[in-house]
Structures are given as structure tokens and as C-alpha cells.
Amino acid sequence: MRTNRVLGGVVAVIVALATLSAVIATRGNAPAVTPGGPVAAVKSYLSAVADGRTDEAARWLDPSGPCGPQDFAYAVFVPGEGAPGVRVDLVGSSTAGPTATVEVETRIGDSGFDPFGTSGFSERHSFSLRTVDGAWRLTGTPWPLDHCFKGG
Incomplete structure (x- = not known):
């Protein structure tokens, strides 16, 4: 025995x-993240969003696009302090000259160890980017912004 x-x-x-x-x-x-590349820009944006640093997140937005710092007040999800965990996995990326697309999968409410995959939920998000003055910026209405108001 x-x-x-x-x-x-x-x-x-x-x-x-x-x-x-x-x-x-x-x-x-x-995959390695190239400093200054489109994946690094999305990573920095999402890190700021996950930490609730909306001013920093807005820095990664295309200045001529429809979204600005004021739009985070109406965002679908801006966790900040005390909110459920966010995990982001890179799905893929492609670059064509001054434009790029980065696709990620976000898992929200991930409590860490979950052998049956039941905590939280996941979504795929595609980010469009373009170069602005030599730096990658997110265009359109990137997650978690589901709408944007140009102006003030």
C-alpha cells in the first residue's frame, strides 16, 4: 500500500x-514585439486601457480619427482599479506600408486558474493602425470604444 x-x-x-x-x-x-511597431502600439494602448489610464490610452489614437480622450467616458469597458482582470493574447498582425492590422483576443474577468474555462468571457478584436509622423496610431473606433464623437 x-x-x-x-x-x-x-x-x-x-x-x-x-x-x-x-x-x-x-x-x-x-512572437517578439518589435519596439515602435504596430503590435507594440496596440500593447501599449491596451495596457493603458486595462489600467484605467485613459489619457495614456488616448495618446495612441489617430489624432485625425473620430476618437479622443473624451470618448473613454462612454466606453463599453474601462476597468481601472478594482475591476475584473483582463488578459490579452495576440492572434496575428499584418503590415502593408503605412497601415497595419493587429488582431487580439481579450479575456475579461479572468480569475487566473480556471481548469474548465468558465470564468469571464473572451472576444476577438481587430485594431487598424496607420503611421502618423513616424509613429503607429490606432484608427477608427478601437475597442473598448464602440462609438466616438469628433470634437468636444
Whole structure:
């Protein structure tokens, strides 16, 4: 009986180490984010949104586009302090000259460990960008803005 417990413990440790190795290996294969590139711009924008820093998030918007800092007051989702967690995974990106598209999957209300995938919900979002004075800026109405008012 004691041998079965020891053997079971050894198997559990091996499975845990194999799982940890798989997680580390897959994270190591994540695409590198080029500083100053469109993916980096979306990452900076979404980090600011997730932290509730709407002035910083607005800095990443195309100044000639329809959205501005005032539009975050009407945003569908701006978490800030005490809001549920947000996790963002890069799905893909493409660049064609001065324009780019970055697609992400957002998971909102992610509580971390959830073996059955039931906490929160996920959505895919596509961000359009263009270069403005040599820097990438988000155009249109990027998530979490579902509408924008030009002007004031």
C-alpha cells in the first residue's frame, strides 16, 4: 500500500513538471514585439486601457480619427482599479506600408486558474493602425470604444 502511494506521488510530480515545461515552452515561442511597431502600439494602448489610464490610452489614437480622450467616458469597458482582470493574447498582425492590422483576443474577468474555462468571457478584436509622423496610431473606433464623437 505504501509503495502505491510513493509511486502515485512520483507520477504526480512527473506530470506536474511536464505540464510546467509545456507552459514555459509555449510562452517561449510567443512572437517578439518589435519596439515602435504596430503590435507594440496596440500593447501599449491596451495596457493603458486595462489600467484605467485613459489619457495614456488616448495618446495612441489617430489624432485625425473620430476618437479622443473624451470618448473613454462612454466606453463599453474601462476597468481601472478594482475591476475584473483582463488578459490579452495576440492572434496575428499584418503590415502593408503605412497601415497595419493587429488582431487580439481579450479575456475579461479572468480569475487566473480556471481548469474548465468558465470564468469571464473572451472576444476577438481587430485594431487598424496607420503611421502618423513616424509613429503607429490606432484608427477608427478601437475597442473598448464602440462609438466616438469628433470634437468636444
